[in-house]
Structure formats: structure tokens, C-alpha cells
Amino acid sequence: MKSQDKIGTNKKNKGGSVSNPPDILQRRLIIILIMIVIAFAALFINILLLQRKKEVEYNQKILSQQRYDSRDIPYKRGDILDRNGTYIATSEKVYNLILDPKQINTEQDKYLNASVGILKDVFGYNEEEIRKTIADKSDSSYVKYANDITYEQKVAFEEKKEEYNKWYKDHKKNESVNGIWFEESYQRKYPYGSTACNVLGFAGNDGDGYTGIEQSYNDELVGVSGREYGYLNDESSLERVIKNPTDGNKVVSTIDLNIQKIVEKHINEWQSSVGSNMTAAIVMNPNNGEILAMATSRAFDLNNPRDLNNYYSPEQQAGMDDKAKVDALNNIWRNYAVSDTYEPGSPSKVFTVASAMEEGAINGNETYNCRGFEEIGGWKIRCANRNGHGIINVTEALMESCNVAMMDISRTEGSQNFYRYQKVFGFGSKTAIDLPGEADTSTLIHTADNAGATDLATNSFGQNYNVTMVQLVSAYASVVNGGSYYKPHIVKQILNPKGAIIKNIEPELVRETVSAHTTAFINEALRRTVAEGTGSAAAVAGYDVGGKTGTAEKYPRGNGNYLVSFIGSVPAQSPEVVCYVLIDTPHLGDQARSAYASSLFSKIMTEVLPYMNIYSNVDEDIDVSAFPSAEGISDANTAGESKSYSTEEVIPNDGKSDLPGAPAGEGE
Structure with a gap:
């Protein structure tokens, strides 16, 4: 019995409780299990944290290699306005069509056919070319596929895209238009086409x-x-920063669009009826140097300036290499009124008389005997009137455009004074007009140091030296306005993009050329030139017009080619507007007639004067007391009013009009 009790009895611990070994083992196993779970949990958490950290680093690394939406935002080029605020050059918002091949190729089955199809349907693009672009640029997110998409085209595309995608969804098609977007841009527009192109x-x-x-x-x-900049923040989100563009300033020109249209209309009518190698005109305010209109017959479409079709046949263009095409375009774009030089002819007689009066070489009462020519330096230098004008005074010399009288006047004035005044009037110097490409005539005039007797003689009536149109109109304006030479200019204001004035370009008085007394004499002589003399074709009904005709024989001499011109001012005694018309080589057998240019002047001014509100003044009395009588100039110049004068400057086609020598700069 003792042995049985010993074997089947649990031991008591010190506290008197009974200890069961299996319970102890179970508790230990639970503790170990809990510790293992805690360890695995800690390990799992560490793995998650590490994975998240690596994922952020990985994402940032991948995203850093991608193209964000960072892009240029275009500015708007400033507008150009005429003097009345009409927009004559502006920039219209258009769009560039951008493809994102990378996005399209992420799910080709879903995006490719749908995107290619809509581009073909809306814009008519070639399907094969689109697919090739997407394939060739498969890694790119930015491909500029088309320029100058209009707002209407963009809206049409977006409406069609919405329609396509709705249809795909409604018909449970796994297709969608994607990877196509539009980028803003600007396109330069000229609302009036070729108007004022020069x-x-x-x-x-x-x-x-x-x-x-x-x-x-x-x-x-x-x-x-x-x-627009794109970047990743600390949370790997794409952020954007936009720096707005600054638009260009607006430029307000001195051009009056309506006057410009009038001038161009009549130039075009002349070219379409008779024609010439070149026809050009300038309309200027003589009292401040503002150019109101400037036009030539060499026009081009500003919206398509590289089109040669108006001047060259397809066959001619096909035969041109790149250099020939560039030369052809530069010739078309060349502004004859500023960039080309020529011998001015008889308008220069105004400066011969004015300078001689300023120097006191003449007082206006002198007379000269024109026999039809003068022999100088072994040359017989002829007058337009081969039979001679006979006895002629200074006023009549301008009215009749007498070469002989001019040669006599220049000889009296002397070479030093004559050529000094050529510089005073601006010949041989650039006017500094605010247009590019002004010709340099510094080597195309004579000086007192290199001019011989025949040079002085021929220069006195506008041959054998060269000028530009803008030089001559500026010089003429100074003579008829009282002696103030203003720098010619084409722009009057600079505005900021919102229209506020940044800068006013004020008239710039460069120098004084002649006295008021000389101006009064010249203006009356020019009035009579139109009323009674060679400028009669320039008359405008209801107005006193002053002006001077011109017929210059072109170089080389003897080929029968002439440049004819007329420069005039209205009202004659107190001009508010000057107009200079030039016709180079009229397409007629009989070229040497000033009336071609005079009549063109008349047609232009018949419309311009009423538009400018310059009123009729034919009845105003000329105040002869304003003439410089103290210098010996009196009403004696009108004493011959009963005479009959030539009403046109004509050089006879008799083969005897060859001039001595060549223009300054030719063959030197």
C-alpha cells in the first residue's frame, strides 16, 4: 500500500499547492510562441517599412527619368497699329497638335486605332504617317505633329473625341482616344494682306x-x-509652377491706312494699264516728318511672303537653286523708297534755286537767256526745250524746268556753296528713318573737291548724282515748310500690351535749311508751275497745288530710258501734306514725259485732300508783301503772266539728249 501511494501522488510545493509538470510545459510553449509571433510581427513591420522606403526611392528614380509637363508658354508678339488705331499686324492664338506616343503605346489595343482614326477623320491626316510617327517616337511623350491649328479646329476635335469615346463606352468597346492634346501658340496675321507691305x-x-x-x-x-515647370514633392506627387509670359509691346505707326490704300489703288491702276519697272509714292506731313503712306509697285502678301508666283512662272521657279530663290525674295521684299537710289532730275532745281537765294547769289529778279543748250567742258549740254526758252526769269525757270538757267545759277553760286548746301539738304547722308535697309549715298554725290565744271552743271538740274526717295521728300518738305528739316519717321508711339503709352516718338528737328523768305518765293514759283507751267497735269480741282516735275535720263545714256517724277505740296503757300510720285521706265515708247507722274499725283491727292479735311483754298489771296522784298524779291516775277508756258516737261526723242559723264560713283 505504501508503494502505491508514492507512485500515484503529486508533490506539494512549499505553498502547499500541487505542481503538475504538463501545465508548466504548456505555459512555456505559449510564452515561446508569443515571442515568436512578436518577432515575426517586428520583422514584418520592418519589411513593410523597408519596402515602402525603397518604393518611394524607386518611384522617384523612375519619375525623374520621365518628361513632366514642363514646357514653354508662348508670348504674344506686339500688335502694329496705324495712326488711327486700326490693327494692321496682329498675333492670333492658334494651337500645336501634340502626340504622346508613349501613352498611346502603353495600351496599343485600346488607344492606337481610336487615336489614329480620329486624327484622320477630323484633320484628314495620312493614317500611315501617323502610325509611323507613333512607332518611330514610341519612347517620347511629346511630338509636335502639326502647327497653326485654329480654335475652331480644336473645338471640332474635342467634340469628336467626346463623341468617339461615348460610342466606345456605349458599345462596350475596349477602345478610347488618348495621347493627343493641344499646345497654345500664336500666328502672325496681317488683316489687309499686301497693304503697306513695304x-x-x-x-x-x-x-x-x-x-x-x-x-x-x-x-x-x-x-x-x-x-510651366513640373517637379516631384516629398510625397512623390507631381507639382507645377507657372511663370507667366510677358507679351510684346504695341507699335503705333504714322501710317494712315486709308491714305495708304488710296496710294496703292492708284499705283496698281497705273501698273495694270501702262506699267513701269517701278512705281512708288510717299505721302508725308512736311511739318513733322511723319510718313502717312509709302508704297511701291513691288508688293507681296504679308501672310505668304515667300510666294514667288506673282513674279515668276512655275518653270522659272523650278530652274532656281536656293540662292536664286533667296535673291528673288530679297528683291521683292526690298523697299524701293528707302533702299534704292537714282538720279532725281528736275525736282532738284528747287534746291539749286533755294541754296543760291540763301547765299545771296541771286535775289529772284534775275533773267537768263536760254538758247537750248550750253557748251561746258567740251560738252553741249542741252535743255529740254531744244529751241530754247529765250529770256526767262528765276520763277519761269522753275515753271518751265529750264536746264540752262539752272546751270547759270549754280555757276554764279559757286561750287563750294552748291555742294555745301547739298549736305544741308541731306544728300549724301542717310536720313536715319526708322526703317531697315536705307541706302548709303555718300559715294554717289560729288563734292567741291572732285566736281568738275560739267559735274556742277549737270548736278544743278538733277543728273549725275543719286538720291533716295526718302532723302528727296525730306529735303523738299524742309524747303516748303519754312526751312525746318525733320527726321522722317514711320512710328509715333510705343504702347504696353494693355495699351498704355510707354513712349511718344516726337518730331525731331534736325536742322534749318532755308529762310522763310526763300520758302515764300519757292512756294509761289511752285504754285505757278502747276497753275501755268509744266506741272499742269498735277492740278487738283479746288486746291492751290505747288510742285515740281522731273524727267531724268537713266544711265547708261542714249537707251531712251527715263525716270519721271512729280513732287508736290498742298496748300501751296502753307503746305499740310507733301506727295512724291516716281515712275521708273514707263512701259511706253515715249518715256520722257513728266505728265505720267503728275497725273498720278493728281489722282492720289484728289482723294487724299478731302479725306484729310484740307479745304479748298483756290480763292485765297497770295500775300505778296510776305515776299522778302528787303532782299530785292518783288512781285516782278508775275510780270510775265500773259506768257504762254509749256504745260509738260518733255524731253524730245531726237537722239541728242545724251549727258556728259556718268553718275557719281559709276565707273569711279
């Missing part, structure tokens, strides 16, 4: 101006592009 110039695709105001005021017209 003055405006044009802006190229690179954003810079070429010729005209677009070039000379390019720094004002250009703006600064903005920028």
Missing part, C-alpha cells in the same frame, strides 16, 4: 521680324516666353 515687313516662324517695322522695332514687339 512699311510693315513680316515676322518669320522664328518669331523675329524681317524688313519694315517688324524688323526695325523687333525689340519692342518681342516678349518673353513663360514656363
